[in-house]
Amino acid sequence: YGSMAGLVKRNPAFSELNAEDIRYFEGILGEKNVIQDDERLMTANTDWMRKYKGSSKLMLLPKSTEEVSQILKYCNSRCLAVVPQGGNTGLVGGSVPVFDEVIINLSSMNNIISFDKVSGILVCEAGCILENLIAFLDNEGFIMPLDLGAKGSCQIGGNISTNAGGLRLLRYGSLHGTVLGLEAVLANGNVLDILGTLRKDNTGYDLKHLFIGSEGSLGIVTKVSILTPPKLSSVNVAFLACKDYDSCQFQRLISGILDGSLSLLVYVSVVLSGILLSSFRFRIRLIILRLLQDAKRKLGEILSAFEFLDSQAMDLVLHHLEGVRNPLPPSRHNFYLLIETTGSDESNDKQKLEAFLLRSLENGLISDGVLAQDINQASSFWRIREGIPEALLKAGAVYKYDLSIPVEKMYNLVEEMQDRLGNVAKTVAYGHLGDGNLHLNVSSPQYDDKILAQIEPFVYEWTSKYRGSISAEHGLGLMKANEILYSKSVETVQLMASIKKLLDPREILNPYKVLPQSLISAC
Ligand code: FAD
Ligand code: 2HG
Ligand code: ZN
Structure with a gap:
């Protein structure tokens, strides 16, 4: 698939699913929410670009925080690895299993819990589809502070977990500013309730930020409280x-x-x-x-x-x-x-x-x-x-790079890439210019390792040279887990690994993603 997933090895410390596990999950979720049929699994195992493909034999559809908690508690005790999944529109191979991880999909947790018309604060479950929230708020005379092309499928829990930027970040800022609180289930099944609805709260560390952009590696986000701006005419x-x-x-x-x-x-x-x-x-x-x-x-x-x-x-x-x-x-x-x-x-x-x-x-x-x-x-x-x-997907194979680069340097990279690739592949550039976010895509009819070798590590080295970010808004996922040092110092990454270890000591949550595999020592 051109995804480099083949370079990762399954961590043998993780258990393999057995019949008793299935019985347990059916006991807590009911049979129809324990998915084993090939067709549905194939969809859930494959990412939006059809580039990353796992081989999970099980997808679970919890309906409540309590069910998510029971699932994780069990998986943690059995050392079963899991992948939290929202709308599966992620672009870095983070939302699908690499091997046989259990998929926990949040789509059945899609209730709006409350909306306060005075403050504009919306509280909802993580599986709400962004477009549905936009439609709900439109009726109330408000808008979501984020909007993206994937709105028809992506979920607010996925948006928060990737810290999605999108088309109007320039105006409404990042989710680190608009998310007021959240509820997350930790790897051991404990429920962390920091679902505040206050604009101001300086009582100690603001832990919600750990879950914004951590791509399902620290916990499963189950509820969200978000500040929404009024709709202007x-x-x-x-x-x-x-x-x-x-x-x-x-x-x-x-x-x-x-x-x-x-x-x-x-x-x-x-x-x-x-x-x-x-x-x-x-x-x-x-x-x-x-x-x-x-x-x-x-x-x-x-x-x-x-x-x-x-x-x-x-x-x-x-x-x-x-x-x-x-x-x-x-x-x-x-x-x-x-x-x-x-x-x-x-x-x-x-x-x-x-x-x-x-x-x-x-x-x-x-x-x-x-x-x-x-x-x-x-x-x-x-x-x-x-x-x-979507057009790129229809054109064939695509190598995606989502970069923060000082605006004045942005197009230099595109030109250098064009020069490197010549007629071998097309260089396509677009993005959120107002935020200094370039989407550099290389499109060719098929995936080809020779093309990849022309692009990487060149693109990361170039970005690093100008102190840019190798992931402006899509996250690291599987694609860039091993490239994090191009944008973060060793000390920073080590601290991230310690936080991961503290919250998820057996490292069952979304393994092989976000942090380099060399730091992983599961179960
Ligand atoms: P998924 O793809 O299912 O998951 C993404 C990551 O979050 C995975 O690591 C997964 O494990 C984790 N995750 C999902 N739900 C949870 C949860 N409840 N708790 C914990 N972890 C969870 N991104 C942008 O930032 N800006 C854009 O403008 C943008 N435009 C896009 C346009 C298109 C057409 C497409 C296909 C994608 C686009 N994206 C964009 C990327 C993607 O849509 C976003 O990253 C989105 O936020 C992912 O949401 P999702 O529900 O699909 O999450
Ligand atoms: C967008 O802004 C998305 O359209 C997708 O973030 C970017 O396809 C991409 O590279
Ligand atoms: Zn974008």
Whole structure:
């Protein structure tokens, strides 16, 4: 599968399932929640990309915290390894077994427990599907503080366990800020109730943060309390393009000279250095950076998304997704941006965005753009951006890298990767530009170790060199468990391993994931 799962060895300390185990689980969950049929197991054993595949013989569907607690207590005593699973949309091989781990899927725990309209605090079970929460809140006049392309399947428990970022982190911040409390079941079955609903609580260590982003390696999240923002009435979405540097830069310089902000000397030296550097790509970067800075300043508090995709990503979406069209007239654009504003003053917000777009056009920062005229057009713009992972999946094999990189360096990596791979594979770049999060994908018809060797460790070394993160928002899972040292110090990783050991001494929770195998000494 191109997943490198073959390099991991099953830890022989873990027990193998027997008939008595099955009887025990049937006793506590009822037969229909103890899944052994091949078809359902095949789905649960295979990840969204169909790249990682385990061979679990058992999936359990608990309906309550008490049942999760009984399952874990038993598995811990028997030294049976487990994989917590939500919507199975994770992109790093964390949500499926590597070998025969028991799958504990939270989908039957999908109740909304309470919603407070004054504070906007939602309390629900971990198996609630994100899109269902979004629909519930919409009725109440609120929104979820996170949104992602996988919303139709991913669960809030999975979102919290991966610390998912998504499309509006720029505006509403990370789950470390919006999650107020949670309930988690520890490996030994103990229930940790830190399901607070307070905005402020400084009584000792804030342990909920350990479970946000720990990918099921420290406990199973069963309930969540989350702060949700009110739904604002005015949402505007613009889809923009930067065609190429020369036309943009030329216009910018000419208008600069005309309005006197640039001297002829500067013009000449910029043109000369342009020729000397002769890097069209370098020039594009300047434009994107300027746009991001301007958007932050000029749109300020109403800016709610700043996403980008390059022309390879656009081509893929247009080619593989039915009914998707480029909203801009046909022309070769190198970069596209999706900018969204959300505010409460219809005319003021629109005016602000229009003024920003006009200025950017005049300055030559964008070469074309369109402002959505209604909600359907806005969704069609979002469909382009959100559809890229699906289009990549349809295109064949995909190597995914989810990186935090200083924005000014971001596209250098993409270009270097393009140069390394030549015509062997396509380099596709997109992501949450406003958050400094690049999704660098390499697409080829089939998985091929020679391609992988061109990408890794180069991509990790490059990211590490600029003190970036090798996982901005997807987590480490199985894919990057052994690469953690590219982004964290040895001391930090050792402390993480000690915390793991403290909370899960037999290391039954999601083994082979998150931390390097060399630190694992189970049972
Ligand atoms: P799963 O995939 O089932 O599990 C993910 C990890 O969490 C696993 O390690 C699993 O063991 C653990 N886990 C799941 N539930 C629990 C629980 N209740 N308790 C403890 N551990 C648990 N991610 C982003 O950050 N931003 C994006 O914009 C984004 N867009 C995506 C778009 C598409 C089309 C797809 C397919 C994925 C996208 N993702 C994105 C990745 C993925 O959707 C997120 O990581 C999501 O949060 C995973 O949720 P899930 O319920 O599917 O979890
Ligand atoms: C997104 O932002 C997701 O669309 C998926 O995080 C990223 O496919 C990817 O690499
Ligand atoms: Zn993303």
